[in-house]
Amino acid sequence: MINQLEYPLLSALIFLPIAGAIFVALISRAKETWIKGTALFFTSLTFLLSLLLFTHFDKTTALMQFVEIGEWIPAWGVKYFLGIDGISVLFILLSTLLSILCVTISWHSIDKKVKEFYASILLIEGAMIGVFCALDLFLFYIFWEAMLIPMYLLIGVWGGPNRIYAAIKFFLYTLVGSLLMLVGIILLYLFGGRTFDVLQIMNVNYPFGLQIILFWAFFAAFAVKVPMFPVHTWLPDAHTEAPTAGSVILAGILIKMGAYGFLRFSIPILPEASVAMAPAMMVLSVIAIVYGGIICLGQTDLKRLIAYSSVSHMGFVTLGIFALNTQGVEGGILQMVNHGIVTGALFLSVGIVYDRTHTRQISDYGGLATVMPVYAAFFMVFTLASVGLPGTNGFVGEFLILLGGFTASKPLGIIAASGIIIGAAYMLMLYQKVFFLETNTKVARLKDMDSRELMTLLPLLILVIWIGVYPNVFMGFMDESVKNLLERVNNTQTLPPDLSRIIEGNK
């Protein structure tokens, strides 16, 4: 474990937004510009600070970096233990970036309870970064759950017409999963020598039967968040009803936490169970890919379509992760980042027209390409990235995942590849219906994007191309950590014989 900096950078990243939320809460309700400005200031400052991770991260080691350790609850052996490695570093950068965009995209569209809105965004940002940094299970759980409160408000207060239903559904789904994980965490703690330290727990050899139970306990929390089939049903409602910023956070970061949880906790702590359960996980992933894609074909609501496409795309991510080989896992991580960028961008784009038209029905649009040419160009790039066209980031991630998935299981790899075709179908149909065909009179007089909206989408556009053309900058971060993770998994001895054939490709 190392900390290459003299100062506690990770704590600063977590608590700066939280401090920002307190500042926002103290500003007078009437001064809305001040509130927005403060939120923008704190998110930008956090982003600039997080760039230090980008520059100072040591790519040659799988050790935890930027580590901070302090006593917290001595009676239970709970520590304030933060640190990141190649698996988590990119998500922190993604969180800090998307948070700024959430502030700028909401500048005019949020007009009630402004103070609470920006405070919630800042609190969510702090908790999200905390989730990716925590190396103490107790601390992790605190951040994981604490995020529910502002997220629940974000959907329920500023969301669409059906927001209350969506908010409560989101909350209950996640809560049930999280509480089962809590039981799992307590079991890990009691059987692992009364410590919540993830690095120490990783070195405990839990008996196989217990590992299976724990795997499903953690699965309950992570699968709901991802969301994996069949516990995905909260997602379309929550994503559709949430305000634009909420959808961006949900699609961009929050659902990545589930997959991150598998990588950080389930696989390294419970390697035997993960290997044994990998086929089941891969099957569920492939079902999500195909099922999510087919549902997308029938959607009439812009946001709902993109929401269901997340189910399909996250299916690719979990497929890659549970392929348990280098290409699969690296592809999975990269695809998570990609999906955060692309789907974040798509939700932001939908938010931009929604602010003008206040409708999400695809049939209300048409011919936007002539009305809003710049916007159409941006949307085109994001659509192609979502489809996975070579030259965009989506291609790199999905290609690696299919490679890994194919190595692990040929039939599943083939079925998963068909998901890409379905993806191309629904995304291009969406683009055609919204941007081409005859210009709908309802949208004939819309203004193109202003500079604020342009600046919101531009960073994501750059990233789409950058990762698409030269992914090594980002892949380089994760190489060592992924290698280390897979060594742990592949050193496991107690494979059940009947399953070993399926995962032969790993070795």
Added chain:
Amino acid sequence: MNPLPFPDLMPFAPEIIMLSAATLLLMLELFVKNRTIISAICLAASMGVILILPQSQGITFNGMFINDGYSMYFKIIFIVGLVMTILISLKYIDRERPQRGEYYSLLLFATSGMMIMASSKDLVVLFLGLELMALSTYILAGIKPLNIKSNEAAIKYFMLGAFSSAFFLYGLALLYGLTGSTDIYQISERLRQTEPTLPLILSMIMIVVAFSFKIAAAPFHMWAPDVYEGSPTSVTAFMSVGPKAAGFAVIGRVFYVAFESIQSDWSIALIVIAVLTMAVGNILALCQRNIKRMLAYSSIAHAGYMLIGIIAGTSESLHSVLNYLLIYAFMNMGAFAIVILLEKGEDIEDYNGLARSHPIVAAIMLVFMFSLVGIPPTAGFVAKFNLFLAAINAGYLWLVIVAVIFSSISAFYYLRIVMNMYMRDNISETPEILLSPSLGIAIFVSLVMVVAIGIVPSLVVG
């Protein structure tokens, strides 16, 4: 024959302070019209109890009365409940009830009863404390003489309370017949030498029933919703903390000590009650329209969780119950304080649009509601985590999973309040708030404790 030595009064000193303050107030209330002076005396008495508590350890009255770490922790919980109740009552009780009366002295008498219960080493003393507490709370429930619901509450509470006392006495009589003693420690000693017999089990069940009434555990909970709804809100707040904690104090003492040898038997009885209590409390809370009834069912549910700590039967789990009670006292008192703060705050529809008209009040209520669900970083999470940890460690994994499922159900009804405050709008009128300094202090203290314990659990753990 030696003359009996005068008993050492030091272990009884906290109760002496409380009882004399209560008696003093009974007379003073005839002459002193100023509520502030009266409540100041109550607060001074509470302060005196807290100050003298650390020095008053020991056993007295021929071994009938014990003041140990266990009872001292409970006394702190009782005092927290009492002080909070007094702070939230100050303006409220005048508003509710124009007649003057013995409100404050009854609160002190009830608290004295609880303190005696927590400290009793002898079942007869326990009964004494139980009745002192119970009789005072019966009157408190009916202290609005012209309000029909308050009357109903008092009568119901009295009838069912009398039943439960009778059950307790039957159990006690059987136990005395079997062991020839009423001393809890001697009973334990004698029971250890004998095999469990049918009368012993019968007496244990009677005592389980009696205490289940006191902590409002299902299926002996029926009085709670009506009594909570009918009583003045400050009394409801008081009843949801103090008497419940006192019930747990005696459950701990009687079952862990007297019935130590038949732990496997009483834990089965309590498991049934605990599961039933969690189910009834959480499921019936879902369909309540009145917030006091909802909080009544919620307090039934919380009693169910706490019973798990008793069932687990380790000192770690007993400790977690104590912490749970203390944390529950703060968050529940806080929630009731907000109910009192609103002029019209009994129906859950009254909370519609509160975030718009009174954003700070709504934000504070939000913290209490999330704490009652048990979401970090609030104290409610620390309480639940501590309890679940101890119970799993004692081997009751399945019971914890049941509790976990029911507590996710509980999120639904607590969140409904949040939902009404933040996501619905009040079309008709803006809710009035009636803030008094003492109420403000009570809310502030509960809020600070709920947040502080949530962030620094070491305040209570260990």
